[in-house]
Amino acid sequence: MPNVITVITAVHAPGAQYLPDAYKSLQEQELPDGWEWQWVIQEDGETDAVRPYVPDDARISFGQGRHGRAAMARTMGLSRAEGEYVKVLDADDMLTPGSLARDLHALRENPDVGWTTSRVLDLLPDGSTVGFEGDPPPGPLARGAVLDFWKSHNYRAQVHPATLAMRHDLLLALGGWMALPASEDTGLLLALSAVSRGWFTPETGLLYRKWPGQVTSQAAHADESERKARFAVVEARARVLAAMDGWRYWTG
Known part of the structure; x- marks a missing residue:
């Protein structure tokens, strides 16, 4: 049996039109030998508007459920995740070539690293891209560093939560995405940082x-x-997690 990295996508009807672009970016991924991806798509709602955009591919698992915004949709989709690692991909975004392989390399080579992020480019409606200054140095991010930076930079993290890949068991231990109307991915990022590098x-x-x-x-x-x-x-959640004795993530 191949090893699996699960890509989770929450989607609502207005964003379904972009699923084919996301799928194309997944098809372009080259994974290490013995690895494959699984794409879990979870609709936030139960409409007839999303399924027509879901590609016919055995690696894709599509589900629907009651409307509850992205956090609930992703967490419900997690019930079908088969991979040792979980990667976030919003329905309207696209991975760049090599993205999954780089995530896997970082997580597999560093047992004390619980999660990864990467550089992001904004894709504008005219097809142009815009980057940002201020990325952290490449490599490890110290436990707790994201919260410290976030607080001192007007609640903006130095890394983008839409690029997260993480260990499946750590994601489950933290309860998935926060039950918030927005910033649920930032909440997860800070919680991850509170307990692991x-x-x-x-x-x-x-x-x-x-x-x-x-x-x-x-x-x-x-x-x-x-x-x-x-x-x-x-x-508050990040600070409580950081203060809990023994709450450190280590797979070694």
């Missing part, structure tokens, strides 16, 4: 699509009272 890959691993229908472009996402509440619980 991470890894940053300097090569671009993701094209992050910018388009009018994406959730982060909606006015509700910027509501200040909700934002404060989200970030308060994200920080």
Whole structure:
């Protein structure tokens, strides 16, 4: 039996049109010998709008469920994940060639690393890309470093949670994605960092699509009272995890 890395995608009806692009980026991945990917697509809702965009491929598992936003959809999809490692891929984003292989290399060669991230480029509607300064040095990220940076840089992490790959058992131990209307991936990133070292890959691993229908472009996402509440619980969980005696992740 091959080894598996599971890619999890939450999708809602407006974003389903981009699934073929995400699929193409998965097809272009070259994995180490003896490895293959599994793509778990979970619709946030039960409509007829998403399934037509799901490719016919035995490596793909498609599911639907009650509407509850991305965090719930990803966590429900986790029930079908078969891989030792889990990679996030939003429905409207695309992996770059070599992304999965680089994640696997970092996780397999470093048993004390629980999660990986990589450089991101924004993909604009005209097809151009925009990068950002301030990436951390390549290699390991110290346990707790993400929370420290996030707090001192106006609640912006030095790495992008949309690029996360992580050990399946660690993801389960942390309860999956936080039950929040947004910032659920930031909450997971900070929790991961609170209990284990991470890894940053300097090569671009993701094209992050910018388009009018994406959730982060909606006015509700910027509501200040909700934002404060989200970030308060994200920080509180990370601090509690960091302070718990013995809560350290190590596979060696």
